[in-house]
Amino acid sequence: MPTVICGCYYLVDSTERYRRHEKHYLPLVSSSFHSRILSTTSSTVLTQNFTNPSPSEPVKECIYEFPLYDGVSVVKFTCRIGEDVLHGIVKESVDAKAIFDSAVxxxxxxxxxEQAPQAADVFSIKLGNIPAGGKVVVETTYIGELKAHESDGVRFTIPTSIAPRYGSRSDPTTFGSVRAHAQHEGGVQIVVDVDMPTGSSIKGLQSPSHPIAVSMGTVSTASEADPAMSKASATLSLGSATLEKDFVLIVQVKDIGTPKAILETHPTIPNHRALMATLVPKFALPTCHPEIVFVADRSGSMQGNIPMLVSAMKVFLKSMPAGVKFNICSFGSSFSFLWPNSQSYTADNLAEAIRHVGTFDSNMGGTQTFEAIEATVTRRWSDLPLEIMLLTDGDIWDQDELFTYINQQVEETKGNIRIFPLGIGGGVSHSLIEGVARAGNGFAQAVQNGERLDSCVVRMLRGALSPHITDYSLEVKYEHEDDEFEVIDKVTDGMKILLSDSEESQAPSKALDGKEPTISLFDSTANLEPDLGASRGPTLPTISPPKLLQAPNKIPSLFPFSRTTVYLLLSPETYQRNPTAIVLRATSAHGPLALEIPIELLPSPQDTIHKLAAKKAVQDLEEGRGWIYDAKDQKGILIKDRYPSRLDELVTKEGVRLGEKFQIPSKWCSFVAVAASGKEISKREAGDKYNDDGYASCIEEEAESDGDLFDLPSEFSRAPHATLSEPSTRAAMTDTRSYTPYASFGVQAAKKMPPMRGGGGFSGRGGSIFASPSSAHARYISPPAAPSPSPPPPAATNSEVDSTGREPLEKLHSIIALQDFDGSWPVDKAEISRILGFDVGENPQGGNKSPWVTVVMVCYLEKKLADEKDTWELVVEKARAWLVDTVTIDLEGLEKEAAKLVDRT
Structure with a gap:
C-alpha cells in the first residue's frame, strides 16, 4: 500500500461497485517547515500551498490531513483561500462544527x-467553499517539548507521514489508500534554527533521517551579526525532501542547563500565572532485580528492521545482571513466549534466549499490541516488579483501549509495572509510544531506519533496573510575609473540592425530627405535565479547578537520564503571593528524596508556558488521568465515586474549559475559522446568539499575536549556567564509597562498590524553554550523598577499520557476544587475540587466566571504544562486579598492566 501522507483532498462519487467515494487531491504547490529550537522546546510554522485546478468547478468541502509530534500544542491556525483570510479560534467541537457547517x-x-479521535498526533482540517482556480494556503503554528537525546542533546522530530504509522482504514472519509500523485514532486522544505541560552555551546547538529547542511554561529533569520556558539541553523542539503519518513534532527549541546523553574504571567487573562519546572535528575540508588519481559514486534512491517532488532536484543540479553527473571514475547497478529513464565537469568537460559533471537523474522502478520501487553501482564510473577520492554514500529489505531488498560494495571499493582517503549522506523507513532510510556511510568525512545538501537536499549535496561520511586509530590514556597513562618502550598492539598450548596441540596431534605418527609401517593395539586428540563438529565455539578493545577497530575517516574517537565497553573487566588521556590519530594525503599529549585520570573507577560501546561493537562484527561480523577468533595469522597455515571461528562467539561480558556485544540475542542475582512474572525462568546448566517455575530481582532512566541529580551539570557557538579557542591562529600539513604534528585549517590573507570551511570542534561537570568542553581534539602568519581578524559577512538579488518561497532558486538553469563571473558586467547588484533599473553601475576583476560577486555573497551560507552556500559559493570566478587589478587596492578598492553597496540 502506498504511504499515506499529509494532503488536501475532496470526495467524489465513484463508479466502482464497492466504493461509494473516491479521494481526489488538490495539487500541492509548495510545503515548508520553519522551526526554532530554544533550549528544550520548539516552535514550528508549517505552511502548505494548494490550488483548485478546475477553472469552473468550486470545491464545496475538502479535507487536509497532517501529522504532528505527540504532545505539541497548536497555538495558531491561519488559512487563506483566494482573497479570504481565515484566523482560527478554539471552540468546543460541537459548536465549532455548527459554525463551520452553517457558514458553508x-x-x-x-x-x-480537528484532532483525529483514534490518534492524538493526527489532525485534519476541513476547508469549505474553495472557488474555481482558487489558491489555498494553510499555516499552522505549534509548540512543544523536545526529547532528551543521550546525555548532552535534544532530539527534534517532524512527522511527515500518517501511514504506515497506523495502516489503512476502510473509512473513505478518513485514512484510506492514497494515490501516488498526492505527494508533491518538489517535496518539502525544512529550515531549523537553533538558539540556545547564552553560555551554552552547540557541539554539533546531525540528522539520521536526511542529509542536511549546517550553518554554525548564526540562524537563518539573522541579518549581519557576530557569530555565537549558542546559535546554529540546519536545512536540507538537497533543498527539499520527499514526505516518505519523519525528519529527525539531533542537537548536541554542552552544558544545556540545570534544574529550573520559570514563572510566567499571562498577558490577557487577569491575575493568572503558570510555572514550568524542568530537570534531568542526577541520582543513583542500588539496582533492583525485577522481572524483565522483552515484547518484540515481528509483524510484516518490521521486515527491514529485523537485523537491527536482533542485534539490539543480543545487547539487551548480554547486559542483564544476575538475579533477574526474564522472558521474550514475540507478537504480530498473534503472540508467543519463549517460556510460559519468566525464567532466572542463568547461563543455560541466556544461551537458549540468544538462539531464539537468532530465529527472528517479520513473519507474524499484523500488529496487535494490546493482546501481547495483556498476556505479558497476565503471566507476570506477582511478587516481583514487572518491567516491559516494548520494541515496535507502532502500527495501531484506537490507542485509548491500550492506555486505559495500562492505567488500570499500574494503579492496581501500585506502580509495580513499568513499560519502556522503543519506536523503530520512519513511521513510528509517537502518540502511541509516548502515551504508553506515560501510562506505564516509563520513558519512550525512537530511532529511524538505520539508526543504532544499542545505546537506546542499554538506557532502557538501566531504567528497568532502577528502583521504583513513589509518592511524588510538589510544593510551592512563597515569600515570607513576616519573620514567624513560611507559607507553603502543597499541590495535593488542592484536591479537596468544595461543592456548591446547589449540589449539596440535591440530597433529600429532612424534617425537624430527622426523618425524611412522606410524599403523598395522591396529591390533587400535582402537575402531571413532563418536566422538559429534567428530561435532559440533571445538570453537572459545579467543580472549581484547584488553585494549583499540576500537569501531568501524577509526576512521572524520574530516571537519571530522562528529562522530566512538570507544570503548574496558578489560579488568581494565589496572585497576591510571590512564589520563590518549588520543592519536589519522593519516597524510595532506600529513603526519602527531595530537591528545591528557585523560581525565576519572566520579565514580561507571555502565554507559552500556559499553553504547554494546558496541553499537558488536557493530554492527561484524554488518556484517562488528570486532576479530576483524584479530586474529592468536602467529605473526602472521590468525585469519580460520587458521580460515576457523570464522570465522562465532567472530564469533557474540564477538557473544554482548558481548551477554550487557553486556546488549545483537543478531542473536545477544535479550531474554527470563517472568512471575514482583514484580521477579523468570527467568534461566539458565552451567551452570544447565532445570527441568521449561522455563526456568532461577535467580530473581534485576532487574539493571537503575530510576533515570535519565544521573543525575550536579550539581557535575559546572558549569564552562564552553574552546574550541579561544581566544587562548592562537592566540598562536603568526602567518602566516595558511602551510601546516604536520604538522597537528592540532583546529586549522584552510589552504594558501596569499587570505583568504575568511566563513571557509574548516565548523566543527562536538562534545560528550560527559557534561559536563566542568573547563575543560581538548585539548592538541595537533603545531605548530599557522595558522587561517583569523575571519569578521566576518554582516549580518542579510531572509527576506521583497524588491523583486524573490523569496524569498531562490529568489533564491539563480537566482544559482547563472547562474554560469559557471569560477566567474565573465557580463557580462549586465540579467539580473544583474533578479535582484538594482538596477543593478550599470560597473566602477569600468574594463576587463573580468566581475570587477566577480563581486565584486558574491560580496559580495551574503555580506551579503544570509548565512543561506544552507551552500549558497553552495563557489560563492563557486570565484568567489574565479577572481578570484585571472585578475585583475591591485586586487581589494581592487573589494571595497570592491561592499560600498558592496550596502549601499545
Missing amino acids: AKGKTAALL
Missing part, C-alpha cells in the same frame, strides 16, 4: 481543524 451552507469560506 451559506456559501461562506470556512475552515475547521
Whole structure:
C-alpha cells in the first residue's frame, strides 16, 4: 500500500461497485517547515500551498490531513483561500462544527481543524467553499517539548507521514489508500534554527533521517551579526525532501542547563500565572532485580528492521545482571513466549534466549499490541516488579483501549509495572509510544531506519533496573510575609473540592425530627405535565479547578537520564503571593528524596508556558488521568465515586474549559475559522446568539499575536549556567564509597562498590524553554550523598577499520557476544587475540587466566571504544562486579598492566 501522507483532498462519487467515494487531491504547490529550537522546546510554522485546478468547478468541502509530534500544542491556525483570510479560534467541537457547517451552507469560506479521535498526533482540517482556480494556503503554528537525546542533546522530530504509522482504514472519509500523485514532486522544505541560552555551546547538529547542511554561529533569520556558539541553523542539503519518513534532527549541546523553574504571567487573562519546572535528575540508588519481559514486534512491517532488532536484543540479553527473571514475547497478529513464565537469568537460559533471537523474522502478520501487553501482564510473577520492554514500529489505531488498560494495571499493582517503549522506523507513532510510556511510568525512545538501537536499549535496561520511586509530590514556597513562618502550598492539598450548596441540596431534605418527609401517593395539586428540563438529565455539578493545577497530575517516574517537565497553573487566588521556590519530594525503599529549585520570573507577560501546561493537562484527561480523577468533595469522597455515571461528562467539561480558556485544540475542542475582512474572525462568546448566517455575530481582532512566541529580551539570557557538579557542591562529600539513604534528585549517590573507570551511570542534561537570568542553581534539602568519581578524559577512538579488518561497532558486538553469563571473558586467547588484533599473553601475576583476560577486555573497551560507552556500559559493570566478587589478587596492578598492553597496540 502506498504511504499515506499529509494532503488536501475532496470526495467524489465513484463508479466502482464497492466504493461509494473516491479521494481526489488538490495539487500541492509548495510545503515548508520553519522551526526554532530554544533550549528544550520548539516552535514550528508549517505552511502548505494548494490550488483548485478546475477553472469552473468550486470545491464545496475538502479535507487536509497532517501529522504532528505527540504532545505539541497548536497555538495558531491561519488559512487563506483566494482573497479570504481565515484566523482560527478554539471552540468546543460541537459548536465549532455548527459554525463551520452553517457558514458553508451559506456559501461562506470556512475552515475547521480537528484532532483525529483514534490518534492524538493526527489532525485534519476541513476547508469549505474553495472557488474555481482558487489558491489555498494553510499555516499552522505549534509548540512543544523536545526529547532528551543521550546525555548532552535534544532530539527534534517532524512527522511527515500518517501511514504506515497506523495502516489503512476502510473509512473513505478518513485514512484510506492514497494515490501516488498526492505527494508533491518538489517535496518539502525544512529550515531549523537553533538558539540556545547564552553560555551554552552547540557541539554539533546531525540528522539520521536526511542529509542536511549546517550553518554554525548564526540562524537563518539573522541579518549581519557576530557569530555565537549558542546559535546554529540546519536545512536540507538537497533543498527539499520527499514526505516518505519523519525528519529527525539531533542537537548536541554542552552544558544545556540545570534544574529550573520559570514563572510566567499571562498577558490577557487577569491575575493568572503558570510555572514550568524542568530537570534531568542526577541520582543513583542500588539496582533492583525485577522481572524483565522483552515484547518484540515481528509483524510484516518490521521486515527491514529485523537485523537491527536482533542485534539490539543480543545487547539487551548480554547486559542483564544476575538475579533477574526474564522472558521474550514475540507478537504480530498473534503472540508467543519463549517460556510460559519468566525464567532466572542463568547461563543455560541466556544461551537458549540468544538462539531464539537468532530465529527472528517479520513473519507474524499484523500488529496487535494490546493482546501481547495483556498476556505479558497476565503471566507476570506477582511478587516481583514487572518491567516491559516494548520494541515496535507502532502500527495501531484506537490507542485509548491500550492506555486505559495500562492505567488500570499500574494503579492496581501500585506502580509495580513499568513499560519502556522503543519506536523503530520512519513511521513510528509517537502518540502511541509516548502515551504508553506515560501510562506505564516509563520513558519512550525512537530511532529511524538505520539508526543504532544499542545505546537506546542499554538506557532502557538501566531504567528497568532502577528502583521504583513513589509518592511524588510538589510544593510551592512563597515569600515570607513576616519573620514567624513560611507559607507553603502543597499541590495535593488542592484536591479537596468544595461543592456548591446547589449540589449539596440535591440530597433529600429532612424534617425537624430527622426523618425524611412522606410524599403523598395522591396529591390533587400535582402537575402531571413532563418536566422538559429534567428530561435532559440533571445538570453537572459545579467543580472549581484547584488553585494549583499540576500537569501531568501524577509526576512521572524520574530516571537519571530522562528529562522530566512538570507544570503548574496558578489560579488568581494565589496572585497576591510571590512564589520563590518549588520543592519536589519522593519516597524510595532506600529513603526519602527531595530537591528545591528557585523560581525565576519572566520579565514580561507571555502565554507559552500556559499553553504547554494546558496541553499537558488536557493530554492527561484524554488518556484517562488528570486532576479530576483524584479530586474529592468536602467529605473526602472521590468525585469519580460520587458521580460515576457523570464522570465522562465532567472530564469533557474540564477538557473544554482548558481548551477554550487557553486556546488549545483537543478531542473536545477544535479550531474554527470563517472568512471575514482583514484580521477579523468570527467568534461566539458565552451567551452570544447565532445570527441568521449561522455563526456568532461577535467580530473581534485576532487574539493571537503575530510576533515570535519565544521573543525575550536579550539581557535575559546572558549569564552562564552553574552546574550541579561544581566544587562548592562537592566540598562536603568526602567518602566516595558511602551510601546516604536520604538522597537528592540532583546529586549522584552510589552504594558501596569499587570505583568504575568511566563513571557509574548516565548523566543527562536538562534545560528550560527559557534561559536563566542568573547563575543560581538548585539548592538541595537533603545531605548530599557522595558522587561517583569523575571519569578521566576518554582516549580518542579510531572509527576506521583497524588491523583486524573490523569496524569498531562490529568489533564491539563480537566482544559482547563472547562474554560469559557471569560477566567474565573465557580463557580462549586465540579467539580473544583474533578479535582484538594482538596477543593478550599470560597473566602477569600468574594463576587463573580468566581475570587477566577480563581486565584486558574491560580496559580495551574503555580506551579503544570509548565512543561506544552507551552500549558497553552495563557489560563492563557486570565484568567489574565479577572481578570484585571472585578475585583475591591485586586487581589494581592487573589494571595497570592491561592499560600498558592496550596502549601499545
